[in-house]
Amino acid sequence: MNPAPPQARAGTLKALRYLALAGVLLLAARAGVTILREPCVGVADNLDYWRVARPAGIQVDPQPRQGSHVVCSYPLTTPDLKESLTSPSLLAWLVTLPQRGTDGGSLDLRRIGTVYWLASVAVLAAAFFAGVNVLPLLMIAWVVYDPGFLLFFNSLYADPALIVAQLATVLLLGLDPLDPRRVKALALLVGAAAVAGFSKMQYSPFPAVLLGVCLLALVFHCRVPSRTQAGLLLVLLALAVAAPLHFVYGPAPRFLDANNYNATFGGIARVAADPAAALAALGIPEEHRGRKPKDYFAADSGPDDPVMPALRRLSRLRLLSLYLTDGTALSRTAQAVHADLGKVRTHPRGTFTRGEGGRPSRVFRTPEQFSLWRGRLLHRIPLWSLLLLGGVAAFLAARAVRSGRGRWTAGETVLLFLVLWSTSQFAVAVLGEGFVNLHQHLLGARLGLDLLLVLVLCRLLLLVTRRDAPADAQVGQGSAKLPGL
Numbered sequence: 201m202n203p204a205p206p207q208a209r210a211g212t213l214k215a216l217r218y219l220a221l222a223g224v225l226l227l228a229a230r231a232g233v234t235i236l237r238e239p240c241v242g243v244a245d246n247l248d249y250w251r252v253a254r255p256a257g258i259q260v261d262p263q264p265r266q267g268s269h270v271v272c273s274y275p276l277t278t279p280d281l282k283e284s285l286t287s288p289s290l291l292a293w294l295v296t297l298p299q300r301g302t303d304g305g306s307l308d309l310r311r312i313g314t315v316y317w318l319a320s321v322a323v324l325a326a327a328f329f330a331g332v333n334v335l336p337l338l339m340i341a342w343v344v345y346d347p348g349f350l351l352f353f354n355s356l357y358a359d360p361a362l363i364v365a366q367l368a369t370v371l372l373l374g375l376d377p378l379d380p381r382r383v384k385a386l387a388l389l390v391g392a393a394a395v396a397g398f399s400k401m402q403y404s405p406f407p408a409v410l411l412g413v414c415l416l417a418l419v420f421h422c423r424v425p426s427r428t429q430a431g432l433l434l435v436l437l438a439l440a441v442a443a444p445l446h447f448v449y450g451p452a453p454r455f456l457d458a459n460n461y462n463a464t465f466g467g468i469a470r471v472a473a474d475p476a477a478a479l480a481a482l483g484i485p486e487e488h489r490g491r492k493p494k495d496y497f498a499a500d501s502g503p504d505d506p507v508m509p510a511l512r513r514l515s516r517l518r519l520l521s522l523y524l525t526d527g528t529a530l531s532r533t534a535q536a537v538h539a540d541l542g543k544v545r546t547h548p549r550g551t552f553t554r555g556e557g558g559r560p561s562r563v564f565r566t567p568e569q570f571s572l573w574r575g576r577l578l579h580r581i582p583l584w585s586l587l588l589l590g591g592v593a594a595f596l597a598a599r600a601v602r603s604g605r606g607r608w609t610a611g612e613t614v615l616l617f618l619v620l621w622s623t624s625q626f627a628v629a630v631l632g633e634g635f636v637n638l639h640q641h642l643l644g645a646r647l648g649l650d651l652l653l654v655l656v657l658c659r660l661l662l663l664v665t666r667r668d669a670p671a672d673a674q675v676g677q678g679s680a681k682l683p684g685l
Contacts, residue, residue, distance in 0.1 A: 220334040224341045228321050230566075231345040235313040235353055240272040241564045242309055242354030244550040249356040251400075251453045255283045256292035257300075258307055258356065269554040270354070276305045284453045287398045288358045291315065313354035319364050320344060320353075327371040330385075335661070339654035340370065346570040348546030349647060358400035362644055365396035366621075369410065370651055373617055376610035378417055380426045390436050397443035401454055402628055403644060404447050408440035409624050413617045420600050420608035457503055458496040459633055460511040467634020468519060469493040471536075473528035481522060484510050495636040516631050523630070534586055537626055540639045541585045541649060542578075544571045547640045570650065585649055592652060593619050614655065622648035 234241065245260060246267035253260040257279030263271060279293050295312050299305040324341055328334070344350070344367050352360045369392045377385035389410070396406040414433060418425060425433060446452050464482060470493040472478035479489040488507040491499065501507075523529050544565075550557055551564040565572070578584045592615055599612050625645035629638060 217334050220338040221328070223338045224324060224328070224334070227338075227341045227345045228324065231320075231350050232314075232317055234347070234350060234564075234566075235317045236310055239553045239556050240270060240308075240310050240313075240354055241347075241351055241551050241553075242270040242272075242313065243351050243357060243547060244268060244270050245356065246549055251284060252286070252289045252292050252356045252358060255279060255281045255285055255289040256296060258292060258296065260356065265559075267548075268550040269557050270309070270550065270552060272309050272553060274307050274309070274356075276300055276307060282451060284451055286358060286400065286452055287395045288356075288361045288400075291361070292356065309354050309356070312356070312360075316353035316360045316364055317350075320367060323364065323368045323371060327375070330375055332371055332374055336374075336655055336658045337371075339658055340367065340651060342570045343647070343650045343654055346546075346650075347551070347564050347566060348544075348569070348571050349643075351551050351564060352643075358403070359643055361399040362396050362403045362406070363647060365392040365399070365406070366644070366647055366651075368392040369396070369617065370614055373413075373614045374610055376613075378414060378421060378423060378425070378429065378610075378613075380429065383426075383428050383432070386429060386432050390432050390439070393436060394439055394443075397439055398446060398452075401444075401447035401452065402625075402632065402641065404443040405440075405624055405628060406621070407436055407443055409621050410617065411436045411440050413613060413620060416600075416616065417608070417610075417613040420612070457501075457508060457511070460514045461496040461499070461501055461505075461507075462633040462636040463516075463519060463631060464511060464514060464634070465491055465493050465499065466495040466636040467630060468522055468529065470635055471529040471532035472522065473526055478522050478526070478529075482510075482515070482518060483513060495634075519631055520627070533630060534583065536635055536638060537630070537642065538583050538585050540642050541646055542575065543639070544575050545639075546571070546643055546646055549640075570654075574650070574653070588649070588653060588656070589619055589622060592656060611655075611659070615652065618648045618652040618655070621645075622652065 244267050245263070247262065249260045253274070257277050259275045259277045263269065276296055276299060279296075281289065281293060292312055295315055296305070296307050299307055324337060328337060344363065349363050352363060369389060372385050372389045372392065375385045376382060377389050393407040393410050397404050411433065414436065447454050464479065464484065468478045468482070469475045475493070476489045480486070484507065488510070491507075523533060545563060552562050581587070596612060596616050596619065599607055622645045625642065625648065629641040629645070633641060
Protein backbone atom coordinates (compact mmCIF):
# COMPACT_ATOMS: atom_id res chain seq x y z
CA MET A 201 0.00 0.00 0.00
CA ASN A 202 1.41 3.38 -0.99
CA PRO A 203 1.82 5.97 1.78
CA ALA A 204 -0.47 8.98 1.74
CA PRO A 205 0.90 11.98 -0.18
CA PRO A 206 2.51 14.79 1.88
CA GLN A 207 -0.45 17.12 1.35
CA ALA A 208 -2.89 14.53 2.71
CA ARG A 209 -0.70 13.89 5.74
CA ALA A 210 -0.42 17.62 6.35
CA GLY A 211 -4.20 17.96 6.24
CA THR A 212 -4.66 15.07 8.66
CA LEU A 213 -2.16 16.50 11.13
CA LYS A 214 -3.79 19.92 10.92
CA ALA A 215 -7.17 18.36 11.68
CA LEU A 216 -5.66 16.57 14.68
CA ARG A 217 -4.35 19.89 16.02
CA TYR A 218 -7.83 21.38 15.83
CA LEU A 219 -9.31 18.35 17.54
CA ALA A 220 -6.74 18.61 20.33
CA LEU A 221 -7.52 22.29 20.80
CA ALA A 222 -11.23 21.48 20.96
CA GLY A 223 -10.42 18.88 23.60
CA VAL A 224 -8.61 21.46 25.74
CA LEU A 225 -11.57 23.83 25.50
CA LEU A 226 -14.01 21.04 26.35
CA LEU A 227 -12.02 19.94 29.39
CA ALA A 228 -11.71 23.51 30.66
CA ALA A 229 -15.44 24.12 30.20
CA ARG A 230 -16.32 20.83 31.90
CA ALA A 231 -14.07 21.79 34.81
CA GLY A 232 -15.81 25.16 35.14
CA VAL A 233 -19.24 23.52 35.21
CA THR A 234 -18.01 21.14 37.93
CA ILE A 235 -16.62 23.97 40.06
CA LEU A 236 -19.85 25.97 39.81
CA ARG A 237 -22.36 23.12 40.08
CA GLU A 238 -25.19 23.15 42.66
CA PRO A 239 -24.92 21.57 45.20
CA CYS A 240 -21.19 22.17 45.29
CA VAL A 241 -18.55 19.48 45.16
CA GLY A 242 -15.07 19.84 46.59
CA VAL A 243 -12.75 18.23 49.11
CA ALA A 244 -14.11 17.95 52.64
CA ASP A 245 -12.33 19.46 55.65
CA ASN A 246 -10.36 16.97 57.74
CA LEU A 247 -9.62 19.64 60.38
CA ASP A 248 -6.96 21.26 58.19
CA TYR A 249 -9.09 24.05 56.69
CA TRP A 250 -8.18 26.34 59.58
CA ARG A 251 -4.64 26.84 58.26
CA VAL A 252 -6.03 28.84 55.35
CA ALA A 253 -9.33 29.92 56.89
CA ARG A 254 -8.22 31.45 60.20
CA PRO A 255 -5.79 34.07 58.85
CA ALA A 256 -8.21 34.90 56.01
CA GLY A 257 -11.06 35.54 58.47
CA ILE A 258 -13.22 32.53 57.59
CA GLN A 259 -14.97 30.67 60.40
CA VAL A 260 -14.68 26.90 60.11
CA ASP A 261 -16.35 24.71 62.72
CA PRO A 262 -15.99 20.94 63.20
CA GLN A 263 -18.67 18.86 61.49
CA PRO A 264 -20.25 15.45 62.22
CA ARG A 265 -18.28 12.73 60.43
CA GLN A 266 -15.45 15.17 59.83
CA GLY A 267 -13.87 14.83 56.40
CA SER A 268 -16.80 12.94 54.89
CA HIS A 269 -18.87 15.78 53.42
CA VAL A 270 -18.28 19.18 51.86
CA VAL A 271 -19.74 22.37 53.36
CA CYS A 272 -20.38 25.02 50.70
CA SER A 273 -20.67 28.23 52.76
CA TYR A 274 -18.79 29.67 55.74
CA PRO A 275 -19.38 32.81 57.85
CA LEU A 276 -16.71 35.48 57.83
CA THR A 277 -14.86 36.74 60.90
CA THR A 278 -12.04 39.17 61.54
CA PRO A 279 -8.96 38.25 59.49
CA ASP A 280 -5.46 38.07 60.94
CA LEU A 281 -2.97 37.49 58.14
CA LYS A 282 -0.03 37.92 60.52
CA GLU A 283 -1.06 34.74 62.35
CA SER A 284 -0.09 32.23 59.65
CA LEU A 285 0.32 33.98 56.33
CA THR A 286 0.65 31.72 53.29
CA SER A 287 -0.08 32.24 49.60
CA PRO A 288 -3.45 30.37 49.82
CA SER A 289 -4.56 32.31 52.92
CA LEU A 290 -3.69 35.59 51.20
CA LEU A 291 -5.76 34.59 48.16
CA ALA A 292 -8.67 33.46 50.34
CA TRP A 293 -8.62 36.80 52.17
CA LEU A 294 -8.69 38.70 48.86
CA VAL A 295 -11.66 36.62 47.68
CA THR A 296 -13.61 37.42 50.85
CA LEU A 297 -13.22 41.22 50.56
CA PRO A 298 -16.32 41.80 48.35
CA GLN A 299 -18.45 39.66 50.70
CA ARG A 300 -17.57 41.50 53.89
CA GLY A 301 -20.27 43.77 55.24
CA THR A 302 -21.53 45.18 58.50
CA ASP A 303 -23.05 41.81 59.44
CA GLY A 304 -19.86 39.89 58.72
CA GLY A 305 -20.99 38.24 55.48
CA SER A 306 -20.30 34.73 54.26
CA LEU A 307 -18.12 32.97 51.73
CA ASP A 308 -19.34 30.52 49.11
CA LEU A 309 -16.54 27.99 48.63
CA ARG A 310 -17.10 28.11 44.89
CA ARG A 311 -15.80 31.69 44.77
CA ILE A 312 -12.35 30.45 45.70
CA GLY A 313 -12.73 27.51 43.32
CA THR A 314 -13.63 29.86 40.48
CA VAL A 315 -10.49 31.94 41.07
CA TYR A 316 -8.26 28.86 40.90
CA TRP A 317 -10.13 27.55 37.85
CA LEU A 318 -9.80 30.88 36.03
CA ALA A 319 -6.10 30.95 36.91
CA SER A 320 -5.64 27.48 35.41
CA VAL A 321 -7.53 28.47 32.25
CA ALA A 322 -5.42 31.62 31.94
CA VAL A 323 -2.24 29.55 32.23
CA LEU A 324 -3.39 27.12 29.53
CA ALA A 325 -4.51 29.95 27.23
CA ALA A 326 -1.26 31.86 27.67
CA ALA A 327 0.74 28.71 26.94
CA PHE A 328 -1.25 28.09 23.75
CA PHE A 329 -0.73 31.62 22.44
CA ALA A 330 2.95 31.44 23.40
CA GLY A 331 3.39 28.44 21.12
CA VAL A 332 3.08 25.38 23.34
CA ASN A 333 2.09 22.43 21.19
CA VAL A 334 -1.55 21.43 21.34
CA LEU A 335 -1.37 17.71 22.07
CA PRO A 336 0.73 17.97 25.26
CA LEU A 337 -1.50 20.89 26.24
CA LEU A 338 -4.51 18.59 25.89
CA MET A 339 -2.88 15.82 27.90
CA ILE A 340 -1.79 18.24 30.63
CA ALA A 341 -5.33 19.64 30.86
CA TRP A 342 -6.68 16.07 31.08
CA VAL A 343 -4.47 15.46 34.12
CA VAL A 344 -5.03 18.77 35.94
CA TYR A 345 -8.80 18.70 35.45
CA ASP A 346 -9.11 15.18 36.83
CA PRO A 347 -11.54 15.46 39.78
CA GLY A 348 -8.76 14.21 42.05
CA PHE A 349 -6.97 17.53 41.50
CA LEU A 350 -9.76 19.82 40.28
CA LEU A 351 -11.99 19.43 43.34
CA PHE A 352 -9.24 20.82 45.56
CA PHE A 353 -10.06 24.19 43.96
CA ASN A 354 -13.33 24.10 45.95
CA SER A 355 -11.63 23.80 49.31
CA LEU A 356 -9.68 25.73 51.92
CA TYR A 357 -6.59 23.59 51.59
CA ALA A 358 -3.20 24.86 50.44
CA ASP A 359 -2.98 22.25 47.66
CA PRO A 360 -4.79 24.15 44.86
CA ALA A 361 -2.09 26.83 44.96
CA LEU A 362 0.49 24.10 44.35
CA ILE A 363 -1.60 22.55 41.54
CA VAL A 364 -1.91 25.81 39.59
CA ALA A 365 1.73 26.76 40.25
CA GLN A 366 2.95 23.32 39.13
CA LEU A 367 0.83 23.59 35.97
CA ALA A 368 2.35 27.00 35.21
CA THR A 369 5.87 25.76 35.94
CA VAL A 370 5.64 22.84 33.52
CA LEU A 371 4.30 25.03 30.71
CA LEU A 372 6.78 27.84 31.35
CA LEU A 373 9.71 25.43 31.37
CA GLY A 374 8.42 24.12 28.05
CA LEU A 375 8.81 27.66 26.66
CA ASP A 376 12.54 27.56 27.47
CA PRO A 377 12.62 30.45 30.00
CA LEU A 378 16.44 30.19 30.14
CA ASP A 379 16.64 31.47 26.57
CA PRO A 380 17.88 35.09 26.83
CA ARG A 381 14.92 36.18 24.69
CA ARG A 382 12.37 34.84 27.21
CA VAL A 383 13.04 36.90 30.30
CA LYS A 384 9.30 37.37 30.96
CA ALA A 385 8.81 33.61 31.05
CA LEU A 386 11.59 33.29 33.64
CA ALA A 387 10.05 36.08 35.74
CA LEU A 388 6.68 34.30 35.67
CA LEU A 389 8.44 31.06 36.60
CA VAL A 390 9.89 32.73 39.69
CA GLY A 391 6.39 33.96 40.57
CA ALA A 392 4.99 30.43 40.27
CA ALA A 393 7.76 29.21 42.57
CA ALA A 394 6.79 31.82 45.17
CA VAL A 395 3.12 30.76 45.09
CA ALA A 396 4.01 27.07 45.50
CA GLY A 397 6.84 27.51 47.99
CA PHE A 398 4.82 29.66 50.39
CA SER A 399 1.67 27.54 50.18
CA LYS A 400 2.49 24.77 52.66
CA MET A 401 5.48 23.44 54.60
CA GLN A 402 5.50 20.25 52.53
CA TYR A 403 5.77 22.31 49.32
CA SER A 404 8.38 24.78 50.60
CA PRO A 405 11.22 22.92 48.74
CA PHE A 406 9.57 23.83 45.41
CA PRO A 407 11.77 26.90 44.72
CA ALA A 408 14.92 24.95 45.62
CA VAL A 409 14.03 22.09 43.26
CA LEU A 410 13.23 24.56 40.48
CA LEU A 411 16.48 26.45 41.07
CA GLY A 412 18.46 23.22 40.85
CA VAL A 413 16.70 22.31 37.59
CA CYS A 414 17.41 25.76 36.10
CA LEU A 415 21.09 25.58 37.00
CA LEU A 416 21.44 22.08 35.57
CA ALA A 417 19.63 23.16 32.40
CA LEU A 418 22.05 26.09 31.96
CA VAL A 419 24.96 23.66 32.23
CA PHE A 420 23.42 21.17 29.81
CA HIS A 421 22.49 23.99 27.39
CA CYS A 422 26.08 25.32 27.69
CA ARG A 423 24.63 28.78 28.36
CA VAL A 424 25.81 31.70 30.46
CA PRO A 425 22.83 33.61 31.95
CA SER A 426 22.42 37.28 31.11
CA ARG A 427 22.55 39.86 33.87
CA THR A 428 18.75 39.96 34.07
CA GLN A 429 18.49 36.18 34.13
CA ALA A 430 21.15 35.99 36.84
CA GLY A 431 19.15 38.51 38.90
CA LEU A 432 15.97 36.43 38.57
CA LEU A 433 17.86 33.28 39.53
CA LEU A 434 19.14 35.10 42.62
CA VAL A 435 15.51 35.91 43.50
CA LEU A 436 14.72 32.21 43.08
CA LEU A 437 17.64 31.42 45.39
CA ALA A 438 16.23 33.81 47.99
CA LEU A 439 12.84 32.06 47.72
CA ALA A 440 14.54 28.67 48.09
CA VAL A 441 15.96 29.84 51.42
CA ALA A 442 13.04 31.95 52.64
CA ALA A 443 10.20 29.47 52.01
CA PRO A 444 11.42 26.71 54.38
CA LEU A 445 12.46 29.31 56.99
CA HIS A 446 8.97 30.82 56.83
CA PHE A 447 7.45 27.52 57.91
CA VAL A 448 10.11 26.49 60.42
CA TYR A 449 10.73 29.83 62.15
CA GLY A 450 8.14 32.25 60.74
CA PRO A 451 4.42 32.79 61.39
CA ALA A 452 3.24 29.98 59.09
CA PRO A 453 1.53 26.92 60.66
CA ARG A 454 3.83 24.10 61.73
CA PHE A 455 3.61 20.95 63.88
CA LEU A 456 7.21 19.97 64.45
CA ASP A 457 6.57 17.70 67.46
CA ALA A 458 3.91 15.74 65.59
CA ASN A 459 6.07 15.59 62.46
CA ASN A 460 9.04 14.18 64.36
CA TYR A 461 6.92 11.63 66.24
CA ASN A 462 5.24 10.45 63.04
CA ALA A 463 8.50 10.28 61.10
CA THR A 464 9.94 8.05 63.81
CA PHE A 465 7.19 5.84 65.23
CA GLY A 466 4.85 6.19 62.25
CA GLY A 467 7.72 5.89 59.79
CA ILE A 468 10.97 3.99 60.17
CA ALA A 469 9.62 1.93 63.10
CA ARG A 470 6.95 0.48 60.78
CA VAL A 471 9.24 -0.68 57.97
CA ALA A 472 12.73 -1.26 59.39
CA ALA A 473 14.06 -4.80 59.51
CA ASP A 474 15.03 -4.15 63.15
CA PRO A 475 12.85 -1.30 64.52
CA ALA A 476 14.57 -1.22 67.92
CA ALA A 477 18.02 -0.85 66.32
CA ALA A 478 16.72 1.90 64.01
CA LEU A 479 15.24 3.82 66.94
CA ALA A 480 18.48 3.40 68.87
CA ALA A 481 20.42 4.83 65.93
CA LEU A 482 18.13 7.89 66.05
CA GLY A 483 18.90 8.44 69.72
CA ILE A 484 15.57 7.24 71.13
CA PRO A 485 16.01 6.10 74.77
CA GLU A 486 15.71 2.38 75.32
CA GLU A 487 12.56 2.63 77.43
CA HIS A 488 10.68 4.15 74.48
CA ARG A 489 11.82 1.82 71.71
CA GLY A 490 9.05 -0.70 72.36
CA ARG A 491 6.24 1.75 71.62
CA LYS A 492 3.62 0.68 69.14
CA PRO A 493 4.16 2.24 65.68
CA LYS A 494 1.26 4.69 65.95
CA ASP A 495 0.93 8.31 64.89
CA TYR A 496 1.17 11.27 67.25
CA PHE A 497 -2.56 11.56 67.96
CA ALA A 498 -3.39 7.84 68.06
CA ALA A 499 -0.60 7.38 70.62
CA ASP A 500 -2.12 10.21 72.71
CA SER A 501 1.25 11.95 72.70
CA GLY A 502 1.84 15.63 73.41
CA PRO A 503 4.49 18.27 74.18
CA ASP A 504 5.09 16.77 77.64
CA ASP A 505 5.64 13.23 76.36
CA PRO A 506 8.97 12.02 77.88
CA VAL A 507 10.21 10.93 74.44
CA MET A 508 9.90 14.45 73.02
CA PRO A 509 13.36 15.74 74.06
CA ALA A 510 14.95 12.98 71.98
CA LEU A 511 12.55 13.48 69.08
CA ARG A 512 13.24 17.22 68.95
CA ARG A 513 16.86 16.37 68.14
CA LEU A 514 15.82 14.09 65.28
CA SER A 515 18.19 14.28 62.30
CA ARG A 516 16.47 13.86 58.93
CA LEU A 517 19.83 13.07 57.32
CA ARG A 518 20.36 10.24 59.80
CA LEU A 519 16.81 9.06 59.17
CA LEU A 520 17.42 9.10 55.41
CA SER A 521 20.59 7.04 55.85
CA LEU A 522 18.62 4.42 57.79
CA TYR A 523 16.17 4.02 54.92
CA LEU A 524 18.92 3.86 52.30
CA THR A 525 21.00 1.26 54.16
CA ASP A 526 18.10 -1.00 55.15
CA GLY A 527 16.94 -3.06 52.17
CA THR A 528 13.77 -4.14 53.96
CA ALA A 529 12.81 -0.57 54.82
CA LEU A 530 13.54 0.61 51.29
CA SER A 531 11.48 -2.17 49.71
CA ARG A 532 8.51 -1.65 52.04
CA THR A 533 8.63 2.11 51.48
CA ALA A 534 8.67 1.71 47.69
CA GLN A 535 5.68 -0.63 47.86
CA ALA A 536 3.74 1.72 50.15
CA VAL A 537 4.43 4.75 47.97
CA HIS A 538 3.48 2.92 44.78
CA ALA A 539 0.31 1.50 46.34
CA ASP A 540 -0.97 4.99 47.15
CA LEU A 541 0.14 6.46 43.83
CA GLY A 542 -1.69 3.69 41.99
CA LYS A 543 -5.07 4.44 43.55
CA VAL A 544 -7.73 6.17 41.47
CA ARG A 545 -8.46 8.59 44.31
CA THR A 546 -5.87 11.21 45.19
CA HIS A 547 -7.08 11.52 48.79
CA PRO A 548 -9.36 9.69 51.25
CA ARG A 549 -11.83 12.55 51.90
CA GLY A 550 -15.44 13.07 50.80
CA THR A 551 -16.34 15.26 47.83
CA PHE A 552 -20.16 15.70 48.02
CA THR A 553 -22.30 17.71 50.42
CA ARG A 554 -24.09 15.88 53.22
CA GLY A 555 -27.47 16.00 51.47
CA GLU A 556 -26.11 14.66 48.19
CA GLY A 557 -23.43 12.33 49.54
CA GLY A 558 -25.46 10.19 51.94
CA ARG A 559 -23.95 7.56 54.24
CA PRO A 560 -21.30 6.53 53.48
CA SER A 561 -20.12 9.52 51.48
CA ARG A 562 -19.87 9.09 47.73
CA VAL A 563 -16.94 10.23 45.60
CA PHE A 564 -17.39 12.49 42.57
CA ARG A 565 -16.09 10.84 39.39
CA THR A 566 -16.44 11.30 35.64
CA PRO A 567 -16.15 8.55 33.01
CA GLU A 568 -13.32 10.28 31.15
CA GLN A 569 -11.14 11.27 34.10
CA PHE A 570 -7.46 10.55 33.68
CA SER A 571 -6.94 8.53 36.85
CA LEU A 572 -9.57 5.95 35.88
CA TRP A 573 -7.94 5.26 32.52
CA ARG A 574 -4.45 5.29 33.99
CA GLY A 575 -5.54 2.70 36.55
CA ARG A 576 -7.15 0.47 33.94
CA LEU A 577 -4.09 0.47 31.69
CA LEU A 578 -1.25 0.27 34.21
CA HIS A 579 -2.54 -1.46 37.34
CA ARG A 580 -1.11 -4.85 36.30
CA ILE A 581 2.47 -3.54 35.95
CA PRO A 582 4.38 -3.99 39.23
CA LEU A 583 5.81 -0.73 40.61
CA TRP A 584 5.14 1.01 37.29
CA SER A 585 5.32 4.47 38.90
CA LEU A 586 8.86 3.92 40.19
CA LEU A 587 9.92 2.23 36.96
CA LEU A 588 8.68 5.28 35.04
CA LEU A 589 10.71 7.63 37.23
CA GLY A 590 13.80 5.44 36.96
CA GLY A 591 13.49 5.06 33.20
CA VAL A 592 13.08 8.78 32.56
CA ALA A 593 15.95 9.56 34.94
CA ALA A 594 18.21 7.17 33.01
CA PHE A 595 17.15 8.74 29.70
CA LEU A 596 17.89 12.23 31.02
CA ALA A 597 21.29 11.14 32.31
CA ALA A 598 22.16 9.86 28.84
CA ARG A 599 20.97 13.11 27.25
CA ALA A 600 22.99 15.14 29.74
CA VAL A 601 26.16 13.25 28.86
CA ARG A 602 25.60 14.13 25.19
CA SER A 603 24.38 17.69 25.88
CA GLY A 604 27.60 19.15 24.51
CA ARG A 605 26.33 18.14 21.07
CA GLY A 606 23.30 20.39 21.45
CA ARG A 607 20.91 17.55 22.29
CA TRP A 608 19.44 19.07 25.47
CA THR A 609 16.13 20.88 24.92
CA ALA A 610 13.48 22.59 27.02
CA GLY A 611 11.55 19.32 26.80
CA GLU A 612 14.27 17.58 28.76
CA THR A 613 14.19 20.40 31.32
CA VAL A 614 10.47 19.78 31.85
CA LEU A 615 11.05 16.07 32.37
CA LEU A 616 13.96 16.76 34.71
CA PHE A 617 11.81 19.04 36.85
CA LEU A 618 9.01 16.47 37.10
CA VAL A 619 11.42 13.67 38.04
CA LEU A 620 13.20 15.72 40.71
CA TRP A 621 10.01 17.27 42.10
CA SER A 622 8.18 13.94 42.38
CA THR A 623 11.20 12.26 43.96
CA SER A 624 11.68 15.12 46.42
CA GLN A 625 8.03 14.86 47.44
CA PHE A 626 8.43 11.15 48.15
CA ALA A 627 11.32 12.01 50.45
CA VAL A 628 9.56 14.95 52.11
CA ALA A 629 6.41 12.89 52.76
CA VAL A 630 8.20 9.86 54.21
CA LEU A 631 10.94 11.70 56.10
CA GLY A 632 8.51 14.37 57.23
CA GLU A 633 5.66 12.25 58.62
CA GLY A 634 6.44 8.66 57.82
CA PHE A 635 3.46 6.70 56.55
CA VAL A 636 0.88 8.71 58.48
CA ASN A 637 -1.65 10.09 55.97
CA LEU A 638 0.76 9.13 53.20
CA HIS A 639 -2.05 8.97 50.63
CA GLN A 640 -2.88 12.67 50.90
CA HIS A 641 0.74 13.72 51.40
CA LEU A 642 1.65 12.34 47.96
CA LEU A 643 -0.65 14.73 46.08
CA GLY A 644 2.18 16.90 44.71
CA ALA A 645 4.24 13.85 43.76
CA ARG A 646 1.25 12.24 42.09
CA LEU A 647 0.55 15.35 40.01
CA GLY A 648 4.19 15.38 38.93
CA LEU A 649 4.11 11.68 38.08
CA ASP A 650 0.87 11.97 36.08
CA LEU A 651 2.24 14.90 34.09
CA LEU A 652 5.46 12.99 33.50
CA LEU A 653 3.51 9.99 32.21
CA VAL A 654 1.47 11.94 29.66
CA LEU A 655 4.47 13.92 28.43
CA VAL A 656 6.46 10.73 27.92
CA LEU A 657 3.53 9.32 25.94
CA CYS A 658 3.46 12.51 23.87
CA ARG A 659 7.17 12.20 23.22
CA LEU A 660 6.80 8.62 22.04
CA LEU A 661 3.98 9.62 19.72
CA LEU A 662 6.13 12.46 18.43
CA LEU A 663 8.85 10.02 17.40
CA VAL A 664 6.32 8.02 15.38
CA THR A 665 4.52 10.87 13.64
CA ARG A 666 7.58 12.95 12.81
CA ARG A 667 9.31 10.09 11.07
CA ASP A 668 7.36 10.63 7.84
CA ALA A 669 5.65 14.01 8.30
CA PRO A 670 6.90 16.94 6.19
CA ALA A 671 8.76 19.61 8.14
CA ASP A 672 6.14 22.28 7.60
CA ALA A 673 3.22 20.08 8.61
CA GLN A 674 4.40 18.34 11.74
CA VAL A 675 2.03 18.24 14.65
CA GLY A 676 3.85 20.16 17.29
CA GLN A 677 4.59 23.15 15.13
CA GLY A 678 5.42 26.09 17.39
CA SER A 679 8.17 27.72 19.35
CA ALA A 680 7.86 25.64 22.50
CA LYS A 681 10.07 22.61 23.11
CA LEU A 682 7.60 20.78 25.33
CA PRO A 683 8.19 17.04 24.84
CA GLY A 684 5.20 16.13 22.75
CA LEU A 685 3.33 16.93 19.55
